[in-house]
Amino acid sequence: MDFDMRAFAAELCRFASTAGEEAAAADFVEAELDALGFETHAWDADPALLAGHPSFPDDLDESDVAGRKSVAGVLALGGPDGDPGDDAPAVALNGHIDVVPAEPAEWSSDPFEPVWGEAGGERGDDTETPRDDAAETLTARGAADMKSGVAACVGAALDVREAVAAGAIDLPDAGLRVVVEAVAGEEDGGYGAATAALANPYPFERDAAIVAEPTELRPVVACEGSLMARLELTGRSAHAATRWRGEDVLPRFEAVREAFAELETERGEAVDHPLYGEFPVPWPVVCGTVEAGSWASTVPSTLTAEFRIGVAPGETVDEVEAAFRARLDDVVADDPWLREHPPTFERFSVQFEPAEVAVDEPIVAAARAGLVDAGLPDAEPTGATYGADSRHYVAAGIPTVLLGPGSITEAHYPDETIAWAEVERGREAIAAAVGRFAESYAPSVSAK
Structure with missing residues (x-):
């Protein structure tokens, strides 16, 4: 079976594989990998393991992970009698197959009906994301983040x-295994990758990984x-006509938000990292949702x-x-009402630990x-202000680098x-990187 990468990516983008709805997309990838000669594996997110x-x-249970299927294909290459040995690298x-939801009203086409076209100019908004006038493009939810990356893998x-x-390729004597993983649940914590890191789904160990997130084909190591x-x-509610009898929560919230913004600035100056100097705000703080009050004519008390x-x-x-709790405590200490009615500040959803792999x-x-072999410039390793599934593999002792086509500025964006052409270059660069990795184990190379 010949592999049509364009058709594969477009078909994968047709699946509305939002959180909990990844199974159909996983089934498609599994069938394609099987037809292409991969040995396939599949696993579901494990609530007991992840809890x-x-x-x-x-408090995860089966309902939290239902439909969160991940799949992989393995190519066993070289080795004694054509079968890699146990010590083959x-x-x-x-890549992840889940996507964030799309708001159709904000798109110029159906988000889950891929559109091929030629982009010219800029987005027409304040992101000013440039696009190559001569480049053919794929537009769909997940096109950049990161179903085209899966196709490139x-x-x-x-x-x-x-x-x-x-x-x-000069292979090690024991051969080589190349694994393509299409995992679920990256956007909300990495359900598929975390399960695969904690409970290896293969009868062999993984020695390294490349996660094809949209890095603009720059190696991201942090x-x-x-x-x-x-x-x-x-606070305390009161009629708006006698608002002085109430205790308004909004000024208190503004005091907290201002204190957190000040701490963001302080941390940006004090917490130094050599790979994050290019970012104007290296450790961002965002208040994404606010709900307050119950009635326009009532002092907001919650x-x-x-x-x-x-x-x-x-x-x-x-x-x-702990640092942000301490800053919140400072705000509380300055407000008599808050001292008597202390706020709560508790974790929710999924937490992302940072991850870093040594540049050597x-x-x-x-x-x-691999980038140089593909005719691209050698790129210094860099850092990213977002989280990725790489953290699960790094925590499991699997050195992992992010390298993939596309830009993070397109991720989660209308008309993604x-x-x-960048997907094609990404495919070539990743293949070359795998070849280089294999050759680092080969006796003829190691002896040099």
Whole structure:
């Protein structure tokens, strides 16, 4: 079976694989991998396993993970009698098949009906994301984040198989295993990747991984973590005509928000990391939701606000939570009402621990060399202010680098688009990186 990467990516984008709805997309990928000659594996998110993981709530049950199927395909290459030995290195090419919801009214076409076209100019909004006038593009929810990346991983694995057959890659004596993973639930914590990291679904170990997130084909070796925390304030209601009799929560919330913004600035200056100097706000704090009051003519006496707080590589979620709790305590200490009616500040949803891999890891060197082999510039490793499934593999002792086509500026955005030529270059670069990684184990290379 020939692999049509365009058709694969477009068909995968047709699945509205939002949280809990990944199974149909996983079935499609599994069938395609099987037809292409991969040995396939599948697993479901395990609530009992994840409940003990620090990133996930401890009250997960089967209903929380229903429909969250992940799949993988393995190519066994070379080795004695054509079958890799137990000590053959294995590299995983990982991508997630889940997507965030799309608001059709904000799109110029159906988000789950892929559109091929030619982009020209800029987005026409304040993001000013440039696009190559001559580039063919794919527009759909998940086109950049990251179903085209999954397609590039499949194509890269097949290219490695072809190169091995042609003798173009100097394999280790024991052979090589190339794994393509299509996992569920990355957007809300990494259900599929965390399960695969904690309970290996293969009869062999993974020695390294490339996660094909949209990095603009730059190797990302550090990912930021995040604390998700919910603030609840209590005041006292009163008629708007006698508002002085109430205790308004809104000024108190503003005091907390201002204190957190000041701490964000302080942390940006004090928490230094060599890979994050290019970001104007390296450890962002965002209050994403606020709900307050019950009636326009009543002093608001309740408020709930949800924060996403950045965690730097080298920090822990616990440490950052403690810093923001201490700053909240300072606000409370300055307000007599809050001292008598202290707010709550509790975690909710999924927490993201930061992750970092050393720049001298073989998989990082292979990624950089693969870019050059693909005719692209050598790119210095960098960091990202978002989290990714790489953290689960790094925590499991699997060195992992992010490298994939597309831009994070397109992720979660209306009319999400990727330049197809970049997907083709990503496929070539990832395949070359796998070849370089394999050769780092080969006797003829190691002896040099």
